[in-house]
Amino acid sequence: MDWYKKTAVIVGASFIIATVTAIMTIGFLGTSLDPPGYFVAVAANEVNIVLAVIFWVILAGSVTVIGVFMFPILKKHHEGLAIGYVGLRLVESMCILISSIALLSLLSVSKEYVVFSGDVSIYQPVGTMLIALQEWSFLIGTLIFLGLGGLILYYQVYKLQLVPPWLSIWGFIGAGLVALYGVLGLFDLAVDATLLNILAAPIAVQEMVFAVWLIVKGFRLDALKG
Numbered sequence: 001m002d003w004y005k006k007t008a009v010i011v012g013a014s015f016i017i018a019t020v021t022a023i024m025t026i027g028f029l030g031t032s033l034d035p036p037g038y039f040v041a042v043a044a045n046e047v048n049i050v051l052a053v054i055f056w057v058i059l060a061g062s063v064t065v066i067g068v069f070m071f072p073i074l075k076k077h078h079e080g081l082a083i084g085y086v087g088l089r090l091v092e093s094m095c096i097l098i099s100s101i102a103l104l105s106l107l108s109v110s111k112e113y114v115v116f117s118g119d120v121s122i123y124q125p126v127g128t129m130l131i132a133l134q135e136w137s138f139l140i141g142t143l144i145f146l147g148l149g150g151l152i153l154y155y156q157v158y159k160l161q162l163v164p165p166w167l168s169i170w171g172f173i174g175a176g177l178v179a180l181y182g183v184l185g186l187f188d189l190a191v192d193a194t195l196l197n198i199l200a201a202p203i204a205v206q207e208m209v210f211a212v213w214l215i216v217k218g219f220r221l222d223a224l225k226g
Helices: 003-029 038-044 046-074 079-115 120-160 165-186 193-216 221-225
Strands: none
Touching (some): 003 046, 003 193, 046 120, 120 165, 165 193
16 A cells, blocks of 8 residues: 555544544533533533543544645645644644633533532633633634635645545535624524534535545546646
8 A cells, every 4th residue: 555545544533533522522412511401411421421532533533634634735736725724723732722721611511510509600701701612612623714724625626636626625515604604693693502503414425435536546646647
């Protein structure tokens, strides 16, 4: 197995890991962070919260791996864009880790909240701040930077003809839709989870198809070695 094939397998596997861990995190969190009873819910679901954080860390690692391993290939088209893609994936990874720290901090505060016998209202500002930090990190990191990174990735993949054009175009459109939701969220115009699911569905499905394609068929070597 040559280097290009190994890279395709690693990148494809990392895309699958990223998608699976993101879905697992949503499952473990459930409605624990929903107001107004998130303090009690988070404290009561400590194991799920810790597992969600573990999967988030794995997600951050897989995102980083994708960026690092794609760089030598993408720079064959445009080194500046390739560096930009790696940078966006690293920032996305950092935002995921910030979300993880905020969630663990919320868990600590929640455990104190449920045993505190005094005026528990003093915990509310802290809880609100940590929830906001987690939500904004998610919005900026895993939506906006994910979308922008996807636009760069699939544009370059298309120009290099690494996979069939329809797969690159599908990814480019899907990435744009995710970035759109993130931008709408910045202006508080995208608070509907149904809208998020609709806009995120194309890229979620495309990344699985893209991952399987890379693992099974790899990159088009004539484009890379030409």
